[in-house]
Amino acid sequence: MSSQPMSSSPCPEAVPLNRRAVALISGGLDSALAIYLVKRQGIDITALHFPSFFAPLDLEDEGAPVRVLARQLDVPLVLIPKGMEFLEVIRNPRYGHGKNINPCIDCRIDSFVRAKAFMEEIGASFLVTGEVSGQRPMSQRRDAMRLIDKRSGCEGLVLRPLSAKVLPLTRPETEGIVDRDRLLDIAGRGRKVQLKLAQEIGLTGFSAPAGGCLLTDPGFARRLRDLLTDKQDVNTADLELLSIGRHIRVRPGLKLVVSRTEIENGRIEEIAPAETVFFPMDFPGPTVVVLGVPTAEEETLVAGIVRRYSKESRRGEAIRIRDGQGSTRVLSVNNVAQDDWIAAHIL
Numbered sequence: 097m098s099s100q101p102m103s104s105s106p107c108p109e110a111v112p113l114n115r116r117a118v119a120l121i122s123g124g125l126d127s128a129l130a131i132y133l134v135k136r137q138g139i140d141i142t143a144l145h146f147p148s149f150f151a152p153l154d155l156e157d158e159g160a161p162v163r164v165l166a167r168q169l170d171v172p173l174v175l176i177p178k179g180m181e182f183l184e185v186i187r188n189p190r191y192g193h194g195k196n197i198n199p200c201i202d203c204r205i206d207s208f209v210r211a212k213a214f215m216e217e218i219g220a221s222f223l224v225t226g227e228v229s230g231q232r233p234m235s236q237r238r239d240a241m242r243l244i245d246k247r248s249g250c251e252g253l254v255l256r257p258l259s260a261k262v263l264p265l266t267r268p269e270t271e272g273i274v275d276r277d278r279l280l281d282i283a284g285r286g287r288k289v290q291l292k293l294a295q296e297i298g299l300t301g302f303s304a305p306a307g308g309c310l311l312t313d314p315g316f317a318r319r320l321r322d323l324l325t326d327k328q329d330v331n332t333a334d335l336e337l338l339s340i341g342r343h344i345r346v347r348p349g350l351k352l353v354v355s356r357t358e359i360e361n362g363r364i365e366e367i368a369p370a371e372t373v374f375f376p377m378d379f380p381g382p383t384v385v386v387l388g389v390p391t392a393e394e395e396t397l398v399a400g401i402v403r404r405y406s407k408e409s410r411r412g413e414a415i416r417i418r419d420g421q422g423s424t425r426v427l428s429v430n431n432v433a434q435d436d437w438i439a440a441h442i443l
């Protein structure tokens with residue numbers, strides 16, 4: 097079954113709009129400028145951001161771009177995390193994936209559905225986004241925008257101030273809530289107009305365009321695809337580990353995560369369940385997470401991988417390994433894992 101999110105209640109066409117709006121804020125320049133363009137018309141804006149595993153925001157960090165921009169624009173900021181349920185959108189997007197594992201159209205529909213529910217909760221009547229017509233191949237084509245608005249139950253209620261003059265009229269414009277003449281007509285991938293406006297109004301601290309979504313990163317996408325194929329009940333540790341170390345898929349049901357640095361050793365110990373974490377006791381070497389239950393033969397493979405990524409690489413010696421719970425084991429090393437085997441199994 098498709099994971100396509102359902103829209104909430106249909107938009108109340110008969111009820112006139114008010115001067116309160118919810119604006120999606122990403123931390124990039126475009127959504128901040130969209131807020132500026134609408135706020136300067138006297139609209140009461142609440143900025144809404146969706147942190148997720150795939151575009152993480154340190155919620156405590158006052159220097160995070162969304163926080164910096166919300167402060168500069170003087171708008172309240174609300175964070176609604178996209179939780180594990182968002183994985184279903186990634187696994188099974190009705191409108192497919194982009195170049196990597198990014199389900200952009202379904203992701204936007206999901207965001208708009210959530211934003212609409214939030215709008216209703218706070219009594220706002222329309223939505224503002226920083227989307228620019230034709231800027232992104234998947235979700236910012238005009239037909240895709242129309243589809244996203246319709247599927248989310250937000251038809252006519254999504255104002256895109258940066259491109260408003262090249263897009264069909266929306267209800268905030270036709271009802272005289274915002275003045276279309278004071279909105280912009282940007283289309284395409286250029287950034288000149290936005291950067292000039294940012295300079296004029298002194299906006300700083302925004303993140304790079306399209307940066308930050310791990311779902312568009314080829315390496316991350318490969319690991320996530322492997323995880324979603326291999327495991328149904330994915331947990332937060334599985335997701336956090338995707339950004340750390342070397343990932344080696346031994347077989348379905350058995351994966352190794354091998355740290356590359358001291359810092360990663362520490363991160364792995366924080367994130368992974370203690371009973372899955374192994375490290376060599378008698379020489380410096382990588383911390384390894386063993387996800388799955390290895391056979392005796394596979395245990396020697398784990399030992400060979402520890403040897404491969406350690407300064408020590410003598411063959412034929414047993415190594416002592418301790419797991420994160422303090423149990424010690426001796427694993428024999430028949431062969432140090434060979435580069436061609438690793439190349440065939442690394443994610």
Ligand code: SF4
Pocket residue numbers: 151198199200201203204235309311312
């Ligand atoms: S780039 Fe990532 S966050 Fe943005 S719409 Fe696509 S999937 Fe969603």
